[in-house]
Amino acid sequence: MKILNVDKLTMETTIVQRPGNIISDMDGETVMMSIENGKYYNLGEIGGAVWKNLSIPITIGDLISKLTSEFNVEISECQKEVIPFLEQLLNERLIMIEKSI
């Protein structure tokens, strides 16, 4: 049973970190522990930068444009990398979708 339909992520979708995750730095990469499920995650260097941008609600479109300027990459390439990563975060319940206002 799939509760979350992650296929519905669009550029207009607003996402935000779920509370209850602890972040630290390990060998230059961002590592996280979920208090809810006790699991450890290594977000990596880029993943850490993505995560930082999710502390307050942000649309995926805005996130992508922030990251493209920060890392100097093409929008299409950035989307290709970031969307699957966000889907993973959603599936692991590390972020959530905010209802648009």
Place this chain on the structure above:
Amino acid sequence: MNTMETVANEVIYKAFGFSVRSKISFPELLIVENNSDSIDIEIELKDLSNLWLELSDSKSTLVMNEMLVMFKVADTAIFLIEKGKRITVSPINQYKEDIIRLYLLGSCMGAVLMQRGILPLHGSAVAINGKAYAIIGDSGAGKSTLASAFLHKGYQLLTDDVIGIYFTKENEPMVIPSYPQQKLWQNSLDEFGINNRELRPIYQRETKFAIPIKNQFSSIPLPLSGLFELVITEKEDVELKQIEGLYRLQTLLIHTYRNLLIKNLGLTNWHFTNSTKIVNQINMYQLQRPKKKFTANELVLQILSCIKKENER
């Protein structure tokens, strides 16, 4: 003789770098003769039965929150640990000082360390070339036996059973010397006395295996420079491999002494952050030892050669 009698009531000891004033005597601890420091930890005897009834529900043996840790060992005592400063013991029925002492130096000190923000790992630490190396592992993995093999080779011991780690201003992890005694029995002591049927044989073994090691005790804190997780394997040979990635954090969590306290004391974040500090600065290894044969001396050689290789890098 007279002076002995007057101080017998209350003696100041040194343990884990703290001055401990206690009404219960500890033959295994160093006595501070002329104490000028302030007292860090008080150990007192007091009736806690009413407080226990008030705070615990009928089935629990452990109460813990951000203010206190309290646990009951059936037919032995109720223990209360507050603010990392005070341990109160309330004996039940006949006064069993030997067993009470085990819990004071074990679970109670573990709780004191956490309340004071000192990370306790379950294992032994030895001093090699002015640095501390931790041997961690499950109960019965052979940590103390391995530490004892290091002692036989002339190395010093910082601690057996509980490794207290604090961080300097530069975030360097340091191991605190606990007290100068090796206890080969202690690994089998139950966590908070939940299966206290096991206690009697341990108690009997205590007198047999408690070994004072005053001359081979490293009395100053040393930087933690390597960590070896000792595990038992079905294989025939000793094997050493590096622990990598997130497994390192998990290994530190598993081998944190009395790790069920972490969450209940509100220390999850603290523990995670400090674990990554350790991981960022030292290498961690898993050392497998065959179940069927005594390999302590071989393990010592493996560790020494591993440290040598690291230093050559």
